[in-house]
Amino acid sequence: MSAPNKSYDPVEVEALKPEEIERMRDEALAAFAAAGSLEALHEAKVAHTGPTSPLALANREIGALPPQAKAEAGKRVGMARGAVNKALAARQAELEAERDARVLVEEAVDVTLPHDRIPSGARHPITTLSERIEDVFVAMGYEVAEGPEVEAEWFNFDALNIAKDHPARAMQDTLFVQGPDKKAESEVVLRTHTSPVQVRTMLDREPPIYVICPGRVYRMDELDATHTPVFTQVELLAVDEGLTMADLKGTIEHMVRALFGEGLTTRLRPNYFPFTEPSAELDMQCYVCRGASAGDPERPCRTCSSEGWIELGGCGMVNPRVLTAAGIDPEKYSGFAFGFGIERLLMFRHNVEDMRDMVEGDVRFTRPFGMEI
Numbered sequence: 233m234s235a236p237n238k239s240y241d242p243v244e245v246e247a248l249k250p251e252e253i254e255r256m257r258d259e260a261l262a263a264f265a266a267a268g269s270l271e272a273l274h275e276a277k278v279a280h281t282g283p284t285s286p287l288a289l290a291n292r293e294i295g296a297l298p299p300q301a302k303a304e305a306g307k308r309v310g311m312a313r314g315a316v317n318k319a320l321a322a323r324q325a326e327l328e329a330e331r332d333a334r335v336l337v338e339e340a341v342d343v344t345l346p347h348d349r350i351p352s353g354a355r356h357p358i359t360t361l362s363e364r365i366e367d368v369f370v371a372m373g374y375e376v377a378e379g380p381e382v383e384a385e386w387f388n389f390d391a392l393n394i395a396k397d398h399p400a401r402a403m404q405d406t407l408f409v410q411g412p413d414k415k416a417e418s419e420v421v422l423r424t425h426t427s428p429v430q431v432r433t434m435l436d437r438e439p440p441i442y443v444i445c446p447g448r449v450y451r452m453d454e455l456d457a458t459h460t461p462v463f464t465q466v467e468l469l470a471v472d473e474g475l476t477m478a479d480l481k482g483t484i485e486h487m488v489r490a491l492f493g494e495g496l497t498t499r500l501r502p503n504y505f506p507f508t509e510p511s512a513e514l515d516m517q518c519y520v521c522r523g524a525s526a527g528d529p530e531r532p533c534r535t536c537s538s539e540g541w542i543e544l545g546g547c548g549m550v551n552p553r554v555l556t557a558a559g560i561d562p563e564k565y566s567g568f569a570f571g572f573g574i575e576r577l578l579m580f581r582h583n584v585e586d587m588r589d590m591v592e593g594d595v596r597f598t599r600p601f602g603m604e605i
C-alpha cells in the first residue's frame with residue numbers, strides 16, 4: 233500500500249483508473265461465463281474475488297488516496313466488485329442447477345429392475361442335521377458339550393484306554409500336529425473322534441452326566457466319493473448310578489424314531505472298542521423298507537442294499553478304566569456312550585451320493601435343503 237499523499241491524483245494511480253477497473257470487472261465476468269464446471273468457477277472466484285485479485289488489490293489503494301478522492305474511487309471499485317459478486321452468484325446458481333439436473337439423470341435408480349439376482353446362501357445341511365440331533369437330546373435333558381479339535385494325545389488315546397501300540401495311533405490314520413519347538417515326536421493330534429470330549433466332560437463335572445458332543449474330527453483319508461479326511465461326529469455320554477445297555481438302546485431308539493419315524497427298531501451287534509466294555513455296533517431298521525427287503529428278491533431296497541438294517545455307529549458301556557482315568561468311581565457309577573458320523577446319516581437320509589458334495593461348499597448343493605434355522 234502506498235503512503236498517504238496530499239497531492240495524489242486518483243486518475244494517476246494506475247490501478248484505480250476507470251478503464252482499469254472496468255477491465256478488471258469485465259475480465260472477471262468473462263472468466264465466470266467461461267467456467268464450465270463448479271470446480272472451474274471456484275478457480276475463477278479465487279482469481280477474481282480473492283484477497284490477491286486485481287480488484288481487491290485496487291481496493292487497497294483507496295486507503296492511500298487523499299480524502300477528497302476516496303469517495304469517488306471507492307464508489308467505482310465498490311460497484312465493480314458488486315457486479316462481479318452478482319455475476320458470480322448467478323453463474324454459481326446456473327452451474328449448480330445443471331449439476332443437479334445431471335445427477336438426477338445419471339444417478340437415477342430404476343426401481344423396476346429385478347432386485348433378487350444375488351442368490352442368498354443356505355445353512356449347511358450338516359449343521360442343521362447336527363442341531364436337529366442336539367434338539368432331540370436336549371429335550372431328554374442332555375446338555376451340549378464341546379472340546380478342542382487340536383487335542384492332546386492323552387485325551388484322544390491314553391485316557392480312552394487306547395494303548396501306545398494301538399494301530400489307530402499309526403501315522404496313516406492320525407494327523408499329528410507339530411508344535412513350535414518342531415519336536416519330531418508330537419504329542420498333539422487333530423482329534424480322530426469326539427470321544428476325548430467324554431474324558432474332558434467327566435473331568436469337569438460330577439455325575440450324573442448327560443451330554444451330547446457334536447464336532448469335527450480328522451483322519452488321514454483321501455477325499456473321494458465315500459471318504460473324507462474331515463467329518464462330523466456326534467458322541468453321546470451318560471454317567472449315572474445304575475445305567476445299563478438297556479438304557480443305551482432305549483435312548484438311541486428314541487433318537488432313531490425322532491429322526492426317521494415312529495415304530496423303527498434298533499439292534500446291537502457285538503464289537504470291540506478299547507473305551508467301552510461291552511461294546512457293540514448299533515444298527516437301525518431301514519426306514520424305507522422297514523426290513524421287508526431282506527431276503528425278498530421281489531422288493532429290493534437301495535437305501536439299505538436290501539439288508540433291512542442300516543449301520544449307525546459304535547457304542548457300549550464306558551470302560552471302568554476310562555471312568556477311573558477321568559476320576560469317577562466305577563464301583564458307584566456306570567456309563568454308556570455312542571458315537572456316529574453324521575455325513576453318512578445325511579447320505580442315506582437325503583440320498584446324497586458323493587461325500588465331496590458335502591465339503592466343497594457349493595451353494596447349489598446346500599440350497600435345496602432350505603434355509604432351516
Ligand code: PHE
Nearest residue numbers: 425427546547548569570571
Ligand atoms: N469313538 C468311536 C469312533 O470314532 C465311536 C464310539 C463312540 C464307539 C462311543 C463307542 C462309544 O469310532
